[in-house]
Amino acid sequence: MKTVRIVGVPEHFNFPWQMAIEEGAFEARGINLEWTNIPEGTGKMSQMLANEETDLAIILTEGIVKSIVEGNPSKIVQEYIASPLLWGIHVAATSDYKTVSDLKNAKAAISRLGSGSHLMAYVLGKNEQWDLEKLQFEIIDHLEGAVSALTQRKADFFMWERFTTKPLVDKGVFRRLADCPTPWPCFVLAATNKFSSEQARVLGHILEVINGYTAEFKNIPSIDRTLANTYEQKLEDIKQWMSITQWSQSKLSKETLEAVQNTLVDLKLIAKKLPPDAVLI
Structure with a gap:
């Protein structure tokens, strides 16, 4: 074997x-x-x-x-x-952010450097015509880390596969502002x-x-x-x-x-x- x-x-x-x-x-x-x-x-x-x-x-x-x-x-x-992959763009349910454009200059929670959540933040930034050199990141390791970072305001938004995070949206932990599909x-x-x-x-x-x-x-x-x-x-x-x-x-x-x-x-x-x-x- x-x-x-x-x-x-x-x-x-x-x-x-x-x-x-x-x-x-x-x-x-x-x-x-x-x-x-x-x-x-x-x-x-x-x-x-x-x-x-x-x-x-x-x-x-x-x-x-x-x-x-x-x-x-x-x-x-x-x-x-x-x-x-349909990446959901999530914020804390109690966050003041209402639209994706509000996230300009906000800090993204990412699992780690080189991860999909890291790279897709750049794709989102390009789509929104942000200054990519001004992107800010908080490394959170995994989904549970993202929950902690967003609820404690250590980061402002988090991109993750839409359906995996849907239960957190349903529970009122996250709010999904929009989706960003991979090209x-x-x-x-x-x-x-x-x-x-x-x-x-x-x-x-x-x-x-x-x-x-x-x-x-x-x-x-x-x-x-x-x-x-x-x-x-x-x-x-x-x-x-x-x-x-x-x-x-x-x-x-x-x-x-x-x-x-x-x-x-x-x-x-x-x-x-x-x-x-x-x-x-």
């Missing part, structure tokens, strides 16, 4: 992996797939790939591209979610160069299994109820989320990679671009 380590955020996007593990689909291929939830998100997972603390990661596209350009010895294996497919599967080169056959088996699960995922009877119960979401929210979410079994295109790198350069988040074969398997 070959042990393979994989990390991802504890969100509904990754439920197909949990199903495949629980149903023994990887074990049937001789693979002991060890899944670890990383609530801190992409910045932490990029670090784990770089340090070879994991073999694989389900990770935000823009975050891992930035990390690879900066020297992370990893590559993107394929798309995982082909649809954009590209949101999640990819990334692998360390060591793993993809030394375990190419094992990686191929993992892809066959998970791509089979994601291709059929939406057709599973009552999967929306299962997700609602598992992630403590309202059924109507899960139905809406599933209607706009598309799992992928395809490679990330060179055109998409170019668009991501162009945006990161434009936002001055990377100093150079890499050719596709330096980023994609």
Whole structure:
């Protein structure tokens, strides 16, 4: 049995992996797939790939591209979610901020530098034509840290996946001002160069299994109820989320990679671009 380590955020996007593990689909291929939830998100997972603390990661596209350009010895294996991620722009429920334009010169809570919440603050700033050099950040590690930072006024706003934070909006902890979708497919599967080169056959088996699960995922009877119960979401929210979410079994295109790198350069988040074969398997 070959042990393979994989990390991802504890969100509904990754439920197909949990199903495949629980149903023994990887074990049937001789693979002991060890899944670890990383609530801190992409910045932490990029670090784990770089340090070879994991073999694989389900990770935000823009975050891992930035990390690879900066020297992370990893590559993107394929798309995982082909649809954009809908980032909710949240403030404390008691905050005086009423519109996104009010957030100019406000401080953003981010999980860590290089995270999706960090990079998307720049995307938001560009969309709003703010001075990006004046963006301010408060590092809060994870969602619970964001709750503390916003309610204690240590930060002013927080961007996170809309449906994951919806229960906090419903409870009156956060108010969502608007949404900011990513301009590209949101999640990819990334692998360390060591793993993809030394375990190419094992990686191929993992892809066959998970791509089979994601291709059929939406057709599973009552999967929306299962997700609602598992992630403590309202059924109507899960139905809406599933209607706009598309799992992928395809490679990330060179055109998409170019668009991501162009945006990161434009936002001055990377100093150079890499050719596709330096980023994609």
